[in-house]
Amino acid sequence: MVRPQALMIQIATGDPRPIGKQIVDAVRMKIATGELKPGNQLPSVRGLAQQLTINPNTVAKAYAELTTEGWLESRQGMGLYVAEPRQRLSDAERERRLDDAVGRFINDVIPLGFPPDEVQARIAHEFQQLVPRKRA
Structure with missing residues (x-):
């Protein structure tokens, strides 16, 4: 079991x-x-x-x-x-959610005054930590 x-x-x-x-x-x-x-x-x-x-x-x-x-x-x-993986949202809904998330993120981060390259580097680092590695 x-x-x-x-x-x-x-x-x-x-x-x-x-x-x-x-x-x-x-x-x-x-x-x-x-x-x-x-x-x-x-x-x-x-x-x-x-x-x-x-x-x-x-x-x-x-x-x-x-x-x-x-x-x-x-x-x-x-x-x-x-559940087994499948596309759970339509492409249009995925795009809408991405736009919403990016908009919220930008509104939260811009006032902090970090240079764009530092913000992008942090995002890239976090993605590397979270996104599952593809196995051959």
């Missing part, structure tokens, strides 16, 4: 995002970076709620959103698993 993958995420009380959104974002990032792989089982709603000391309904809603978006799949009587 396959054991659920430990879901090492933290909830930040000072984060302006709701707790459910923090869970959704953390799981998406773990899947996108390859930390969670297709077929990995996630902790139960109750198990993750106890781990994070939050209401189980919050975890259930986050898991439901991830399932609806195609990041997770429910297996009847067995739990939730990371």
